[in-house]
Amino acid sequence: MSKDAILGAIRRGLKRGPLPADQQAMLAGRIATHPRHLIPARSRLPRAEQIALFIRNVEKEFGTVERVPDHAAIPAAVADYLAAQNLPSRIVMAPHPDLTGIDWSTRPMLEREARRAQDGDAVSLQHAWAGIAETGTLVLPSGAERPTTLNLLPDTEIAVLRASDVVGAYEEAWDRLRAGAQDSLTGGFMPRNIMLVTGPSRSADIEQTLELGAHGPRRLHILLVEDEPAPRMESPAEARAEATTQPGAPAAPGD
Amino acid sequence: MVHITSPAFKANAARALADAGLQKALDRSKGTSHGKRAAAVAALPEFERLREIGRDIKNHTLANLDFYLEAYAAQVERAGGTVHWCSTADEARAAVLKICRDKGARTVTKGKSMISEELGINDHLEAHGIEPVETDLGEYILQIRKEPPSHIIGPAFHLNREDWEKTFREIHTELPKDRVFHERSDIMAEARTKLRSRFLAADVGITGANFLIAETGSSVIVTNEGNGDLTQTLPKTHIVLASIEKVVPTLEDATSLLRLLARSATGQDFSVYTTFSTGIRREGDLDGPEDYHVVLIDNGRSNMIGTDFQEMLRCIRCAACMNHCPVYGVTGGHAYGWVYPGPMGSVLTPTLIGIDKAGNLPNASTFCGKCESVCPVKIPLPKLMRHWREREFERHLSPQSVRSGLGFWAWFAKRPTAYRLATKLGIGALGLLGRGKGAFKSLPLAGGWTAGRDLPAPEPGGTFMARYQAQQRGGRR
Numbered sequence: 268m269s270k271d272a273i274l275g276a277i278r279r280g281l282k283r284g285p286l287p288a289d290q291q292a293m294l295a296g297r298i299a300t301h302p303r304h305l306i307p308a309r310s311r312l313p314r315a316e317q318i319a320l321f322i323r324n325v326e327k328e329f330g331t332v333e334r335v336p337d338h339a340a341i342p343a344a345v346a347d348y349l350a351a352q353n354l355p356s357r358i359v360m361a362p363h364p365d366l367t368g369i370d371w372s373t374r375p376m377l378e379r380e381a382r383r384a385q386d387g388d389a390v391s392l393q394h395a396w397a398g399i400a401e402t403g404t405l406v407l408p409s410g411a412e413r414p415t416t417l418n419l420l421p422d423t424e425i426a427v428l429r430a431s432d433v434v435g436a437y438e439e440a441w442d443r444l445r446a447g448a449q450d451s452l453t454g455g456f457m458p459r460n461i462m463l464v465t466g467p468s469r470s471a472d473i474e475q476t477l478e479l480g481a482h483g484p485r486r487l488h489i490l491l492v493e494d495e496p497a498p499r500m501e502s503p504a505e506a507r508a509e510a511t512t513q514p515g516a517p518a519a520p521g522d
Numbered sequence: 523m524v525h526i527t528s529p530a531f532k533a534n535a536a537r538a539l540a541d542a543g544l545q546k547a548l549d550r551s552k553g554t555s556h557g558k559r560a561a562a563v564a565a566l567p568e569f570e571r572l573r574e575i576g577r578d579i580k581n582h583t584l585a586n587l588d589f590y591l592e593a594y595a596a597q598v599e600r601a602g603g604t605v606h607w608c609s610t611a612d613e614a615r616a617a618v619l620k621i622c623r624d625k626g627a628r629t630v631t632k633g634k635s636m637i638s639e640e641l642g643i644n645d646h647l648e649a650h651g652i653e654p655v656e657t658d659l660g661e662y663i664l665q666i667r668k669e670p671p672s673h674i675i676g677p678a679f680h681l682n683r684e685d686w687e688k689t690f691r692e693i694h695t696e697l698p699k700d701r702v703f704h705e706r707s708d709i710m711a712e713a714r715t716k717l718r719s720r721f722l723a724a725d726v727g728i729t730g731a732n733f734l735i736a737e738t739g740s741s742v743i744v745t746n747e748g749n750g751d752l753t754q755t756l757p758k759t760h761i762v763l764a765s766i767e768k769v770v771p772t773l774e775d776a777t778s779l780l781r782l783l784a785r786s787a788t789g790q791d792f793s794v795y796t797t798f799s800t801g802i803r804r805e806g807d808l809d810g811p812e813d814y815h816v817v818l819i820d821n822g823r824s825n826m827i828g829t830d831f832q833e834m835l836r837c838i839r840c841a842a843c844m845n846h847c848p849v850y851g852v853t854g855g856h857a858y859g860w861v862y863p864g865p866m867g868s869v870l871t872p873t874l875i876g877i878d879k880a881g882n883l884p885n886a887s888t889f890c891g892k893c894e895s896v897c898p899v900k901i902p903l904p905k906l907m908r909h910w911r912e913r914e915f916e917r918h919l920s921p922q923s924v925r926s927g928l929g930f931w932a933w934f935a936k937r938p939t940a941y942r943l944a945t946k947l948g949i950g951a952l953g954l955l956g957r958g959k960g961a962f963k964s965l966p967l968a969g970g971w972t973a974g975r976d977l978p979a980p981e982p983g984g985t986f987m988a989r990y991q992a993q994q995r996g997g998r999r
Contacts, residue, residue: 270595270607273766273820274588280827286589294589294771298737301772304575307568307781324791360617383808402792411806415755419748437777452804453600458737459803459810460755463796468748471788472660472678473686475551475705480707481659482714482721483748483795504864 303438310401310435312493317400321433322491324403328466330480330487337492338365338427342374344490345425349377354423356470359384360392363412366427383414384421391417395428395489397440402465403490406440409460418462424479424484431495437463524914526875528859531882546852547680555845558789559896564754577781579775580836584827590736590769591818597739601801603814614819615646618728618761621815622652622780625759626724633743633750634658635730636674636839637763637819639861639994640874643728654728655720657749659713666693672855675787675841680854683709717749727753727811731764732838733779734816737772741816744783746790751797760799765819767835779838780889782898786840822874830909834869838900842864843893843903858883865893869906877910881919883909887941909922943987955981 278284286294312320322332335344349356360366362381371379383393394413397406405426409415418424434440445456468483479485527534538544563569583590595605606621608614618641622630630647632638632654644654644665656665660678664671667689671677678686686709691699694716703709729750731741741762742748754760761851770776784790803810826832844850844864855863862870868883884907893903914920915928934941956962956979964972971977983989 268607269609269613269820273607273756273824274591276820276824277588277611277766277827280824280829280977281585281588282828284553286586290586291589294594296585298593298771301737301774303774304579304778305568305571307566307572309566321632328790328794332935356630359805385714386718404792404796407625409807409810410804411808414808415751416809419751419755421700437780438774441773441777450804451806452602455595455597455600455738456797457601457740457800459601459800459807461798462751462800465794468746468794470659470710472658472663472676472747474547474681474683475554475676475679476706477711480706480714481710481747481749482657482717482752517575 271470298342301441306436306438307401310399312400312435317435318430318433318491321398321400321403324400325466325487327401328403329469330403330489332489332491334491334493337494338369339373341369341467341490342364342371342377343428346374346377348425348488349390351421354390358392358425359388359417359421361394361413361417363394365394365429367394382508383440384416384419386420388421390423390425391421391484393417393424393426395426396432397443398428398433398489398491399435399437399440400433400461403437404437404463404465405463407462408444410458415460415462418464419483422484423486423488424467425488425490425492427492429492429494433491449522474482526860526879528871528875528880528883531857531859531886533709534857534859535853536702536887538857543682543685544680544854545852547682548851551679551845552851555789559786559842559845560789562785562789562791564793566781569782569785572778573900575778576838577836579770579778580838580899583770583775584767584832584835587766587769587827590771593771594736594739594769594912595816595818597736598801598814598816599739601814602740603718603739603801603816606815606817608817609821611641611819612874614641614763614817614821615643617815618643618763619646619650619652621759621761621813622647622651622726625725625813627652627759629653629655629720629724630726630728630755631655631657631721631724631753632661633727633729633745633753634661634677635728635763636671636861637730637765638728639671640821641763641819643763647709649821655717655724657717657721657753658745659710659747659749662713662717663689670856670861672863673841673844674839674864678967680856715879721749721752724753724757726759726761727755728755728761728763729754731762731768732770732783733763733776734764735771735776735798736769737774738798738800742776742780742798744780744793744796745787746794748795751795754797754799755810758811759815761811761995762799762814762816764816765818765821766823767834767837779899783838783840786842786898788895824875831869831906832865832875833901834873834906836901837870838899839866839867840898842896842898846892846896848888848890848892853886865903865907866901869901869903869910877914877917878919881910881914884908884914927932940988942985946988949980949985953982956980987997 313364357378395405467487468480468481471477606617647654656662687703716913732744733742784793802814843866847864850864860871872880889904961976961978
């Protein structure tokens with residue numbers, strides 16, 4: 268069987284047999300503790316500056332951000348954005364309670380359907396699970412309440428993100444994910460798909476010159492809900508992770 | 523498998539140098555890719571330390587590759603996926619074809635993947651009545667033009683705008699003949715429209731993988747267009763093609779390497795879409811594939827472990843080495859004659875197709891060292907190319923003229939008195955001949971040198987050794 272052939276060839280190259288049990292346990296332990304390596308200092312900022320960094324990075328990558336006071340302000344923000352972009356007043360939106368729970372009656376002309384995206388949908392309204400300030404990146408795990416196609420098929424994606432869900436570095440998002448809901452299939456923490464999205468789709472394949480809107484959305488607009496009156500407390504998962512590895516200190520991968 | 527023209531590198535390179543269109547395309551990118559990378563690196567003060575971390579993560583993984591591959595495969599299966607272990611390209615092609623046939627597939631969409639080029643998946647599927655559709659913009663036009671990619675991240679690097687327009691007019695014949703491409707975005711919009719229906723109709727989607735994660739059983743792809751995501755999200759079946767060295771232990775390890783990848787490749791801080799796929803559609807999910815297969819391919823990698831070339835398995839395919847290579851910069855990628863061009867190709871190609879066929883490649887280097895200095899995982903590319911030159915010499919594969927020349931030089935190099943005398947006479951003669959001229963346009967036995975540039979005539983004062991001794995006698999100034 269090719270599996271045995273491949274593993275056998277690797278072991279011959281490494282001049283050893285299968286790893287002894289204690290070394291296997293050590294490597295399994297490294298996976299279980301998943302040590303952090305160096306985390307760049309750029310996202311280690313006071314809360315307000317961290318959110319400002321997130322916005323700056325989204326805009327640097329050709330996305331747009333609008334700050335809204337609460338979820339009640341979203342229907343007006345969506346309708347106004349569509350009007351300003353000269354887009355039809357129709358959206359397909361994620362069946363997420365944060366979005367379906369909004370009182371949309373304030374904008375009766377805005378047509379809405381909560382479902383996955385199909386060909387021909389012009390605008391999606393997605394629920395963003397988290398934002399990463401380090402590079403202005405949205406974290407979009409798949410699930411019944413957050414279909415992946417909403418990130419891909421429409422020409423315009425509008426994403427609703429709570430300011431309290433903006434973290435500094437990718438590693439903070441991973442720890443939040445690990446502390447979150449169990450996957451129904453694996454019992455682990457990974458959903459089927461996680462998209463990290465940084466700005467709208469683009470390509471430089473024609474003459475190495477950047478053009479927006481290759482296959483995914485041409486526009487990415489983020490509605491940032493200001494739900495964070497006071498600086499956020501660190502979550503227990505983050506506090507634990509930082510206790511084992513100081514920010515900025517590289518952990519040796521072999522440890 | 524892709525047709526190999528590596529043995530004809532010298533003829534390929536001469537043709538490339540005379541190709542005005544190619545030279546125009548290569549000139550356009552000169553400096554811009556360097557500048558973008560340099561700016562992204564300058565904006566991240568920790569970049570150098572991240573390179574060391576990236577190197578160490580990959581070294582740790584390779585030293586325990588058997589363990590991490592088994593851990594990864596177990597997690598894939600837990601998430602409802604299937605892993606197909608394939609030692610050879612033949613096995614991998616057969617595995618892909620079998621999955622497609624089992625699903626009754628007629629068309630297959632594809633995300634950009636270099637391992638797919640290495641395996642020649644497209645030809646194999648086509649030969650068996652299944653239509654593969656490349657969806658990366660650059661790969662799409664190359665599939666139409668029946669050309670291989672010339673760059674590992676910008677496959678259509680060698681084309682100019684007029685080539686795109688001409689090909690699109692030839693192939694998209696149902697569109698108005700007199701349509702005008704005002705901007706590059708018009709070309710892209712046409713491809714977007716044409717490909718959208720292909721995405722929706724495909725039965726199977728095939729992508730590569732930038733990383734595999736042992737902790738979670740995830741495959742990671744990195745794209746800017748979103749084509750890879752459409753490829754792996756819309757069809758009922760997703761096939762991941764990945765070589766064995768793509769595995770890393772944890773999300774944290776992948777994250778550190780991702781911080782290096784886009785900055786080294788395109789000078790972006792992060793690519794637009796970095797996507798982690800883990801198994802099949804979950805209960806309640808409204809989209810995503812119902813079947814998830816990983817074709818895990820060795821195809822020569824395991825033979826590199828424990829050899830001088832193990833370090834090459836750290837490569838994360840960013841293309842920084844070719845973007846900074848003075849040889850790639852004038853020949854382009856096709857001259858290298860197989861899938862992987864530039865310095866990384868000059869090391870990898872001989873391991874995969876044999877030094878007897880690829881011997882020209884490790885010699886196609888000035889050893890300027892730029893590739894090693896920009897490599898995000900610190901692969902000593904010039905050292906590895908030198909190892910190949912040594913092996914080529916040991917196996918008597920280098921041309922007779924090179925062997926005689928080296929033997930001639932070695933005779934003198936081992937006899938310092940003779941060497942000094944010979945160089946003194948040579949320099950003296952050249953100095954006399956070149957007096958007043960400053961440089962030679964041609965010289966006997968040096969046609970290879972003077973064909974491309976003049977040889978400067980030696981200045982009066984003798985050889986380096988003579989001047990050095992004179993200086994020593996005169997005391998330090």
